[in-house]
Amino acid sequence: MPRTRYIEALSRALRDEMTADPTVMVLGEDVRHSLRRVTYNLAAEFGDQRVIDMPLAEQAGTGFATGAALLGWRPVLEFQVPSLLYVAFDQVVNQAQKLSLMTGGQAQVPVTYLFPGSGARLGLAGQHSDHPYALLASAGVKTVVPATPADAYALFRTAIRDDDPVAVFAPAALLGTRANLGDQVDPVPLGAGRIHQPGSDVTLVAVGHLVPIALTVATELAERGISVEVFDPRSVYPFDWDMLHGSVARTRRLVVADDTNRTGGLAADIIATMAEEISFRSRPRRVTRADVPVPFSPVLEKAVIPSKETIYATVLKAVEEVVAA
Amino acid sequence: MNDRDQVPDSSADTAALYRTARTIRRFEETVEELTAANEIPGTVHLYIGEEAVATGVCAALRRDDLITSTHRGHGHVIAKGAALGPMLAELMGRATGLNRGRGGSMHVADLSLGVLGANGIVAGGVPFALGATWAAGQRSERRVAAAFFGDGGLAQGLLHECLNWAALWQLPVIFVCEDNGYAVSLAAAASAAGSPVDRARSYGMAAREVDGMDAEAVYVAARAAVDRARSGGGPSYLHMKTYRFRGHHHGEAVLKLAYRSQEEIARWQERDPVQLLADRLPREVWAAIDAEIEAHLQDALDYARNGPLPDPETATDYAYATGLVPRQGA
Numbered sequence: 001m002p003r004t005r006y007i008e009a010l011s012r013a014l015r016d017e018m019t020a021d022p023t024v025m026v027l028g029e030d031v032r033h034s035l036r037r038v039t040y041n042l043a044a045e046f047g048d049q050r051v052i053d054m055p056l057a058e059q060a061g062t063g064f065a066t067g068a069a070l071l072g073w074r075p076v077l078e079f080q081v082p083s084l085l086y087v088a089f090d091q092v093v094n095q096a097q098k099l100s101l102m103t104g105g106q107a108q109v110p111v112t113y114l115f116p117g118s119g120a121r122l123g124l125a126g127q128h129s130d131h132p133y134a135l136l137a138s139a140g141v142k143t144v145v146p147a148t149p150a151d152a153y154a155l156f157r158t159a160i161r162d163d164d165p166v167a168v169f170a171p172a173a174l175l176g177t178r179a180n181l182g183d184q185v186d187p188v189p190l191g192a193g194r195i196h197q198p199g200s201d202v203t204l205v206a207v208g209h210l211v212p213i214a215l216t217v218a219t220e221l222a223e224r225g226i227s228v229e230v231f232d233p234r235s236v237y238p239f240d241w242d243m244l245h246g247s248v249a250r251t252r253r254l255v256v257a258d259d260t261n262r263t264g265g266l267a268a269d270i271i272a273t274m275a276e277e278i279s280f281r282s283r284p285r286r287v288t289r290a291d292v293p294v295p296f297s298p299v300l301e302k303a304v305i306p307s308k309e310t311i312y313a314t315v316l317k318a319v320e321e322v323v324a325a
Numbered sequence: 326m327n328d329r330d331q332v333p334d335s336s337a338d339t340a341a342l343y344r345t346a347r348t349i350r351r352f353e354e355t356v357e358e359l360t361a362a363n364e365i366p367g368t369v370h371l372y373i374g375e376e377a378v379a380t381g382v383c384a385a386l387r388r389d390d391l392i393t394s395t396h397r398g399h400g401h402v403i404a405k406g407a408a409l410g411p412m413l414a415e416l417m418g419r420a421t422g423l424n425r426g427r428g429g430s431m432h433v434a435d436l437s438l439g440v441l442g443a444n445g446i447v448a449g450g451v452p453f454a455l456g457a458t459w460a461a462g463q464r465s466e467r468r469v470a471a472a473f474f475g476d477g478g479l480a481q482g483l484l485h486e487c488l489n490w491a492a493l494w495q496l497p498v499i500f501v502c503e504d505n506g507y508a509v510s511l512a513a514a515a516s517a518a519g520s521p522v523d524r525a526r527s528y529g530m531a532a533r534e535v536d537g538m539d540a541e542a543v544y545v546a547a548r549a550a551v552d553r554a555r556s557g558g559g560p561s562y563l564h565m566k567t568y569r570f571r572g573h574h575h576g577e578a579v580l581k582l583a584y585r586s587q588e589e590i591a592r593w594q595e596r597d598p599v600q601l602l603a604d605r606l607p608r609e610v611w612a613a614i615d616a617e618i619e620a621h622l623q624d625a626l627d628y629a630r631n632g633p634l635p636d637p638e639t640a641t642d643y644a645y646a647t648g649l650v651p652r653q654g655a
Contacts, residue, residue: 049463055493060486063452070441070453071460090446095453102432103442104425105643140644140651163646191649238649 003178009149010038010116010170012181013156014076018046021074024160025050027065028078028114036080036116058084062091062113066099069109074160077111082118082169083130093139096165112159113167118145119209119259120305121172122298129294129301131208133169134260137237142166142190144235147211149179151234154188162190171259173209193240195247199229202253202319205244205270206232210257210306217312226319236266241273248274254284255315257306262288282321287314342384342540343602344614346376349400350599351618352409355626356399356416356430360575364630365416369430372400374570377598378503379404381543382471382563385551391439391457391470393450395503396431397569398443401473407435409621410628421632427643439468447508448474448481454498455490462497469497469554471547477508479517479524488562492528497554499547500525500562503537505569510584525562537565538596541605568593 004012018024030036032043032053043051054061058079065075079085085092092113099107119131136143142164146152152170159166196211197218206214211232218228231247233239248254254274258267267286275284290304353373359365372379375397383392383404394401402412407423415422416430423435434442441457444450454470461468478484479502491498508516525532531553535546543565550561570590572578603611644651 055486055490057486057490059483060452060455060490063449063483063487064456064459064490067441067453067456067458068460069456070436071457073456073460073463075456090449091452094446095444095449099442100646101643102424102428103434103436103643104423104427105646106424106434106436107442108646110646142645142649164649 004149004181005175006149006152006170006177007037007116007175009153009181010114010156011040013153014038014160015042015045017157017160018042018050023072024074024076025052025068026076026078027052027054027061029054029056029080031078036078038078038114038116058088059091062088063095065111066091066096066109069096069111070107074110075112076114076160078114078116081128082115082132083127085113085115085132085135092165093136093141097139097141100164108163109165110163111165112156113165114156115167115169117172117175118169119172120294120301122301123296124294125296126293131169131171131259131289133167133207133236134258134266136167137266138264141237142235143169143237144190145169145171145208146234147171147174147206147208147232149177150181150185151188151194153181153185155190155234158188158190166190169208171209177212188234190235191238191240192235193231193233193243195243196230196232197228199227200251201227202255202315203229203231203244203247203251204311204315205254205256205258206230207236207258207266210259210311213306213308213311214257216308217315220312221315226316228315244270244274245277248278252278252281253318254280255311255318256284256286257311258286258288259306260289261291262286263291282318285314285318287311339541339602339605340610340614342380342544343599343606343611344618345380345384345404346540346599346602347611347614348409348618348621349376349379349403351622352403352413353399355413355622357571357575359417365430366418367429368574368576369399369416370397370574371569371571372397374593374598375503375505375537375567376400377540377543377601378501378537378565378567379473381540382499382501382547384540384544385547386469386471389439389466390468390551391441391454393441393454393470393472394443395447395450395473395475396443396445397475397503398433398473399430402433402435402440402443405435405440406438407440409625413625413629414632417629417632418634419629419632420635421628425643426635448478448484448487451478451484451487451500455487455496458496458498459494467497467555469499469551471499471501473501473503475508476502476504476506476513477511477516478502479521480508488525488528488530488560491560492530495557495559498560499550499554500560502562502564503567504564505567507569507573507584509573510582512584522562522564530560530562532562532564534564534566537567538593538598538601540598540602567598570594
């Protein structure tokens with residue numbers, strides 16, 4: 001069985017949805033020649049009207065997708081660079097996302113925003129290294145950050161089929177990872193987390209590319225007799241609070257690894273939510289990106305984003321801490 | 326030959342335009358009173374003085390054509406055919422409103438009439454017209470969209486993205502600039518450099534200035550643009566010279582802003598767009614229309630006032646088309 005790369009899983013999901021549903025179209029920059037490889041060969045297969053290069057106009061492109069969605073299409077809008085979201089922010093969070101409520105349910109906007117290559121990847125520097133999923137989650141936009149090729153395939157298809165705007169963040173660091181997908185991949189609904197590895201001493205929440213790192217940390221800590229449960233939310237909005245609650249209620253220790261800014265970030269919300277519900281055995285902790293633009297030089301980049309070492313040390317601290325009764 | 330001369334000599338057409346313009350005027354005067362009396366919460370941006378634009382443009386559209394509107398959107402929505410009762414109920418925050426009390430003045434929408442929403446962001450709704458007309462075109466539906474925006478919108482980058490894109494793809498979009506002289510308090514001349522009509526022409530689309538106080542002139546210009554768009558001739562830009570007789574929003578009078586003179590306002594009021602149409606009709610015709618409008622408005626008011634307020638338990642309903650229940654605040 002050939003092993004499928006993450007980026008190929010996204011491509012296969014898009015092809016399968018375009019085959020299944022003639023209202024699915026993809027719009028973006030350089031999608032016909034497939035600079036990001038998600039739309040590889042799709043222009044030849046589905047023609048000019050369903051694989052469309054737009055002018056470099058991200059605001060208009062996002063609004064175009066909204067308009068097409070209002071008339072019954074299911075556009076997939078590819079953002080070549082994650083921070084282009086900022087250029088289009090009003091059209092995403094203030095227009096597309098709000099139309100359903102503001103129109104009292106008249107409007108449906110089934111658009112998928114695809115970010116193939118989100119987050120830092122050694123040397124892309126200040127304006128190409130952001131991983132802005134937490135911003136969209138904060139605005140209530142349905143947002144997924146798949147950590148495996150199988151989840152990338154399943155969640156991308158789920159996103160396209162959803163009747164609301166959904167953002168799909170494919171972490172840059174994972175695009176080359178491979179897995180056996182088989183002929184059938186089970187569907188994954190939005191808001192369904194996944195426990196990659198059960199454990200009893202601490203719950204380690206990891207998002208996106210931090211999931212494989214968290215699994216490595218869990219393996220290494222197991223050698224020291226520490227049992228780490230690795231929880232991957234998969235969707236950051238809606239979030240599988242029930243599954244996380246079940247995990248933390250058992251371990252009563254929590255560490256969150258989240259590659260977005262520390263201030264107002266997703267990790268803060270996860271910890272706050274669990275702290276409202278559960279008495280911890282030790283203080284909950286988080287490993288996040290520093291509150292800075294990613295500096296260019298790779299040694300500096302590594303210093304500001306979560307790493308295996310910082311996650312390892314933080315989990316160890318959470319487990320070893322003795323809290324006064 | 327001016328635009329007036331091209332209007333088919335049909336007093337019925339003039340009467341229809343008058344009916345729409347007068348309806349908008351009386352609706353807005355009612356809204357003004359209801360806002361002053363706090364029966365309408367928030368604020369409203371009144372269309373009084375600009376009625377000819379929505380009236381003439383929407384008269385040139387079919388029922389299945391589309392519009393995107395602005396913060397000053399009541400006139401567009403009425404001219405596209407929205408029922409006055411549900412519309413007024415929406416402005417009053419009632420469950421029986423067009424948007425079930427979830428949108429209010431700045432977001433009033435009726436998708437069944439092709440009204441893709443008023444919009445609280447200047448030029449924010451314009452790109453919907455691109456995607457919507459493209460989408461309809463893919464199904465071989467020759468639907469045209471009129472995208473309304475003000476002179477303030479001419480300074481927005483997004484508008485230029487849309488002009489460029491619509492021209493590239495020859496989309497059937499009519500860009501309707503309602504130049505009422507001011508972006509809130511900023512004079513149009515301080516907002517848009519050069520000639521807006523020349524600007525639009527530089528994108529390769531038909532563009533012209535129109536007397537935005539004369540609904541018949543607006544109709545003629547819009548009709549030509551709509552016909553061109555529907556027959557595959559691409560987008561047009563119409564620059565409507567018009568004027569708002571009231572402040573930017575309801576609260577402006579309290580602020581006593583002095584960016585324009587009383588003389589200037591009075592000069593424009595001499596060409597009142599509703600009166601201009603009445604003057605072309607026999608008295609008994611406009612008088613009968615006026616009486617009908619008053620009755621409709623009274624019905625609308627009764628409908629709106631009798632509508633229940635939404636249940637606070639439903640405050641987060643409709644946030645998602647799929648029915649996903651959002652996290653609550655406590």
